[in-house]
Every structure is written in C-alpha cells, then in structure tokens.
Amino acid sequence: MDNISIKNWAEDDRPREKLLAKGIDSLSHSELLAILINNGTKDSSAVAVSKDLLTKVGNNLDRIGRMSVKEILQLKVKGIGPAKAVSIVAAFELGLRRDSCNVKKDSFTSSNDVAAFLKARLQYKMQEVFAVTFLNQANKILHYEIVSEGGITGTVADPRIILKKALEHNAVNIILSHNHPSGNLSPSKADKELTQKLQQAALLLELKVIDHIIISNEGYFSFADEGLL
Secondary structure, eight states: OOHHHHHTOOGGGHHHHHHHHHOGGGOOHHHHHHHHHOOOOSSSOHHHHHHHHHHHTTTOHHHHHHOOHHHHHHTOOTTOOHHHHHHHHHHHHHHHHHHHHHTOOSBOSSHHHHHHHHHHHHTTOSSOEEEEEEEOTTOBEEEEEEEEEOOSSOOOOOHHHHHHHHHHTTOSEEEEEEEOTTOOOOOOHHHHHHHHHHHHHHHHTTOEEEEEEEEETTEEEETTTTTOO
16 A cells, blocks of 8 residues: 555554554553454544543453453443444454463463463453363363353352262363352352362262362462462
8 A cells, every 4th residue: 555545544543554554562551452443423423432442440450351241332432332442352352362272271270370371361350250161180281161151240159060070081180260250269158168179079979179260350369379279
C-alpha cells in the first residue's frame, strides 16, 4: 500500500496506519482496542469509543480480559454493541490460549511447575472453577479437566466424579485445583474439608492426592507446600 493511500485513511483507520508505520509497540491501549472494534459512531472515533470503555473499567485491561460479552454490554458504552463486544472477548481469549500453549507441560517436578500450568488456564476466569490434573506414577500428565463451575464465591466438586475420571484415565496421582476470582489465596474451611475427603477416598482406590493448588491473579497457594496434605 502506497503512502498516498495511507494518508487518505479515515480517522477510525489511523491506529492501523500508526501500526504499519511505527510498529505494534507504538500503540496505546485505546488504539489497540480501536482496531478491534473497527469503527466508532457518527460523533466519536473508534479511539474515543475505546477510551470511553477503558474509563468505565478504571483503565484496567485485566478487568476487560475477565469480562463476558454480557458484562461489556452492561457498561453501556456508546458505540459498542454485541458484535464489537464479541470481537473484544474473542481477542482476549486468544491471548489466554496463547499463554496456555506457552506453558504446556508433559510432567511436573514442583509446585511451581503445577502453578504455571494452572495459572495460564484459571487465573482470568470470573467464576470459580474446580479442575483436576490426572498423573501417572512419574507425574506425567494424562489428562486435565475442569470438573465443576460455580459462581463468583464458590463451586462444588463431586469426589465420585473425580475418582471415576481418575480410574478412566488410569491415573495414579491427582492434583486438585481451583481459582479464587477475589484474589484471596487463603483456603477456606470448605476447601480444606473437601481436600481431606478426596484424599481419604482416593486412598481406598490406591490413588494419591499429591496437591491442591489455589490460583488467583495474586499468585498461588499449595496445600502440599504448606503441610496441609
């Protein structure tokens, strides 16, 4: 594309022009969002609409990355309808999936390994979910699965389902995990009770719960590291 045509681009296309001329690092958050939403309104450019969105969330990209289409629409940003909200959510989800690909593991040797694997998958979820990683004797990953999804304050995991899946995948060791959307890493009384129940039930089937990891955007908490297993 020649320089003359670039100069004739409309205002909504200027972030694209800037990206081509100066590179991706030159763009602000609002300019990157403007490229995603593609165009503004008759009164505001795409960049102005993006700035309005950022203002609504306290200029916190992390918050936008955790939001659903419905939650973005509830902000009532003029110029952002369902189609643009879908584009935003899809873009952030691609980023999360890229992170997950970058921390793929075949096996674990420490709680740090487990936490990195789980953090890429759980830290940005708005609702609490309970996930289980099933391992063989050498702690090689056989299967990972979210077995329960709840609300913002909690979820319930069924020990029978977890143990059934462990047997289906010929697992020997099990790592329990869940996220705390609030950011608080302290295990609740219910977390401790469920861990003990699963640990005892697993032993009857010659399975071992080797850790329970709590994930949040603040870091992680390991039951094994803290002597709770």
